[in-house]
Amino acid sequence: MSEADTFTDVEAVIVEADGGSRGNPGPAAFGAVLKDARTARTLAEIGETIGVATNNVAEYRGLIAGLEMAAELTPHASIEVRMDSKLVVEQMSGNWKIKHPSMQPLAARANTLAPGGTTYTWVPREQNAHADRLANEALDGTRDPGVHVVGAPAPVPEAGTEPVEKDQVQPGGGWIPPTDPPTTLILVRHGVTDHTSSRLFSGGLGGSNPGLNDDGRAQVRATGDWLSPLGSQVDALISSPVRRTRESAEILGEILGQPVLIEDGVAEMEFGEWDGLSFAQIQEQYPDDLQAWLGNLETAPTGGESFREVESRVLAGRDRILADHTGKTVVVVSHVTPIKTLVADALGAPLDALYKMELSPASVTVVSYFKGGYGGNERLSNLRLFNGRPTDAPLG
Secondary structure, eight states: OGGGGGGTTOOEEEEEEEEEESSSSEEEEEEEEEEETTTOOEEEEEEEEEEEEOHHHHHHHHHHHHHHHHHHHOTTOEEEEEESOHHHHHHHTTSSOOOOTTTHHHHHHHHHHSOTTOEEEEOOGGGGHHHHHHHHHHHHTOSOSSOEEOOOOOOOOOTTSOOOOTTTOBTTBSEEOOOSOOEEEEEEEOOOBHHHHTTBOOOSTTSOOOOBOHHHHHHHHHHHHHHGGGGGGOOEEEEOSSHHHHHHHHHHHHHHTOOEEEOGGGOOOOOGGGTTOBHHHHHHHOHHHHHHHTTOTTOOOTTSOOHHHHHHHHHHHHHHHHHHTTTSEEEEEEOHHHHHHHHHHHHTOOGGGGGGOOOOTTOEEEEEEEEEEETTOEEEEEEEEEEEOTTSSOOO
C-alpha cells in the first residue's frame, strides 16, 4: 500500500465494520470501511471471506481488518468504531465479559490494534450498509480480496461552513428516495394451541408440534375476516412448516383465496429438551441451563437454537421471500420469535429488543421493504403496524 502516506495528515477516522455467516456457522465474510471523520470521505475498504465461522467471529474479524487499515493508512489518527453488533461494541467497550473462547483471542488482537482513546458506537444496521455490502460481495465472489484504497481525503471544509455529518456522505452519491413499489410483509402470528393456553414452551418441528385448538381456529378466522378487505392486494400466502402455522394459514387461505406456500426460515425457535415444559418445570429440571439462557442471545437450550441462530435463519428466509415477491404484498404466517426478530431488524434495533415486545396470538404486524437511501440501493424498511388485532382500528 504505497498510498499510505497520502493519509498521514488525517487526524480522526471512523471505522465501520461488519461480518456475517450464511448458516451461523457457515460460509462467512467480513467488510470494513475506513473514513475521514472530518469529511466522511471513504479512504479505504476491504471485504474478504474467512471460511466457515459464526456471525460473531466474522464481526470481530471485520473489526480487526478495519483497525489494521487505520494503523497502516492513518497511523496518527484517533479512531471511532461504528458497528451494528451490540455484542462486539459492548465487549470492546468493557461493558460485557467475553466468555466464548473463539472470541477471546480476536478481542485481544483488536485491543492490541486500537490506540488509546478508541471509542465504540453501536449504530442501526441501515447505517452500517457499506460494510455489510462488502461482506456480502465477498461471500458472493464478486469482490477481490485485500485492501482497496479509494483516494485522498477530501478538502477540509472552510471555516464557517457546516461540517459534514456521518450520514450525509455515503458511497454512490446522495440520498435517493424510493421509486419502486415496496415489498410488504403482513406477518400473522398463529392462533392459540393447548400449549399456548397452558403456557408451555412450543418450538418448531423438533418438538411436540401441537395444532390449533378451537379458540385458536376462531382467533385466526376473525383475523382473516379482518384482513379480507385487503384480499385483492395479497399476492402470496406463506407459512412456516410447523403444524399450528400451517393450520392457521389454511384458514387464512380459504378467506383470502390463496394457496399456502411453505418457508422453513420463519419457523419457531427450537427449544430442544424444553419443548412441552412450563417455565416452572424447566426451572426445576434444568436450573443451570435456564440461568445461562436467560438474557443471553448466544446460548441455546440442549438440542435447541439460540436467538442468534434463529435470527440468521429468519433473516435468510425473509430475504428469500423478498427476492421471490419483489414489489408485492405477502401474508406470512409465523411465530413469536421470528416476528419479533423481523421487527427488531426493521427498526435497526439490537436483537435483545425482542425481550421488550409482546405479541398476541393471531395478531398482525406489517413491515414494508424498499430500495432507496444513498446510491439508491440500500434496503430500507418501515414498521407500519405491530400486534394489531381485529378489535383494533380497521386496516387501511
